[in-house]
Amino acid sequence: MHKYKIAIIGLGTVGLSVVQILNKHKNLIAQRSGVEIEIGKVVVRNKKKYECHNLPLSESLQEVLEDKSISLVVELIGGVDYPFEIAKKVFAHKKAFVTANKAMIASKMQELCKLSKGLPFGFEASVCGGIPIIEAFRDSLVGNEILDFSGIMNGTSNFILTQMEEKNQSFSMALSQAQELGYAEADPTLDIQGGDAGHKLLILAKLAYGIEAKEEDVLIEGIEEIELDDIAMAKRLGYKIKLLGIARKEDEFVELRVHPALVPYDCMLSSVGGAKNALSVRGDGVGEMFYCGLGAGGDATASAVISDIVNIARLRECASYPFPAFGSFDFYKHFKLKDRGEIACQFYIKIEVLHQSGVMAKLTSTLAENGVSISQLLQEDKTQSAIIVILTHRCEERKLNEAFCKLLSFDFVLGNPRKIRVYE
CATH class of the missing domain: 3.30.70.260 (ACT domain)
Known part of the structure; x- marks a missing residue:
């Protein structure tokens, strides 16, 4: 069986989950994919901190780049500028690249596409955690024109709104609980103000429509102003409040927006509670498709990362075959971003x-x-x-x-x- 050696940059929550799943399901992955995934290096800042994990640790990215036996690099450290520098170096050394970094993908997607030059580039974990929505847009629905898509793209906000609705908790109390459970960061700004969902919306819009939109041009609002009486009134009117990302195509225009919305009780999105994510996608051939699952957490995100690793490893014998991250979008050049007004x-x-x-x-x-x-x-x-x-x-x-x-x-x-x- 062919061995495929990878390196992992960062051993935080997601990085550790990737390592654990690859070790736990090593034989299962090999049986299903025909490829044995081997961890060649794990790059961390301080090796002593992680010695207990019995891994091939390194503090040198250069060591990974110069190791010709390593075919793919997984970036799991977060941020934008430094991970982007890593991506540039990885592509320069003709290695495949996988990331879960939604902020970097959303802000640097055009540059990354040019730098990859057809090298395998996976980012399934950047949108909605364990839900295989990137694969759906890029592969499964390739024969469909995407008419629109909308959904719950941030598990933290969904958890907070669910607690407010079901437990009658105030916004601040629900946020504190989300932080205690690890759903929200110490600084939850990106989650509660809609920025995280905005990053995901931009990535999916690029895949669906080839549109190059900037975050500042998109209508983005968060949930921090939602109060319990809004939740109660929405219920009285037959709605639940959810933070949604919405993309709709009309003629040559595409509208993109992230904001709290009153969702009717009979809509499938209204039934999605807790920290889950969900997306409704309409294609001209398949009609409406509904995707739902864990949108965050180490194991869910790691599952998506490993999916990219295995899919790229399967292409090992076609190394010269172009693997464009977002495809070729000359066909879509007529699409424009609709003015938010x-x-x-x-x-x-x-x-x-x-x-x-x-x-x-x-x-x-x-x-x-x-x-x-x-x-x-x-x-x-x-x-x-x-x-x-x-x-x-x-x-x-x-x-x-x-x-x-x-x-x-x-x-x-x-x-x-x-x-x-x-x-x-």
């Missing part, structure tokens, strides 16, 4: 107002003057104020924002009004 959907608006004569008339007329029509309106009275909840008909983002700014200027408006988009 032109994106249209329904909106949930919650606003607290003083009990004054003519308030409701001012609210409804302001919306109407800006082209926003009301689908449903609820009112909850308090002693000196009232909570007004409005579901709009479908309208453009720009029109809703203009109306919202005018509502904020009224002196009878209390606190911070809320707007959440409705998933359709």
Whole structure:
């Protein structure tokens, strides 16, 4: 049986899981793939710290690069700039490259494609952990035009929202629990503000549409402003609140957005709780496909990393065959990113107002003057104020924002009004 030697850069949670799974299922992987995966080197900063693992440790990347018996390098250290430098050196030494680094892929995808020059380049673990969604987009659905895809792309945010809904926990309490369980980092900014889901959305959009979009050009909002009364009101209206990444193609435009959304109870995405990820993908041939599973954690991410390693190892006898990471996208050059102001959907608006004569008339007329029509309106009275909840008909983002700014200027408006988009 052919042996395929690899090196691993970084022995954190994911790196250690990769090592453990490769050792635990060595025979199973070999039987299924026809290739025996061998760990040639594991590069760490301090060998003494990891001596207990009985691995071929090294503190030198150069040692790996110069070892001609090592065919593939796995980068699992995180960050952007240094991992990108590693990728450049790996490709320069004609070795295959595998990474779980979503931030680097999202920000450096164009440069990485050029640097790889057809060398095998795997990044399955960069999107939705153990769900094989990269493989689906790049291989399984290659005969389909992707009409749209949307889903839960961040397990931390999904866990927090699930705890708020099912346990009636405040946002801060649910976040603390997510950190205790290891779902959230000490600095959870990327998760709760939508950046992590944004990285994944950009990667999938590149695969689906060949579109080169920058993070700053995409509508990205997080869940940090969601409160328990929003969760309760959504439930009353027949919805659950989820942080979604959404991509839709219409003519020559592609809309990309990440934000909290009211998801109808009868939608499959609404049933996905805890730290799971889920994606709904519509192809013109297969219709809707639904993918769901663990989106984070050492073992789930390691599973995706090993999938890339084995798939590339199977190509060993076709080393000169081009293996483009994102394919050739000349066909897609006409696609443009839709301006965020032109994106249209329904909106949930919650606003607290003083009990004054003519308030409701001012609210409804302001919306109407800006082209926003009301689908449903609820009112909850308090002693000196009232909570007004409005579901709009479908309208453009720009029109809703203009109306919202005018509502904020009224002196009878209390606190911070809320707007959440409705998933359709």
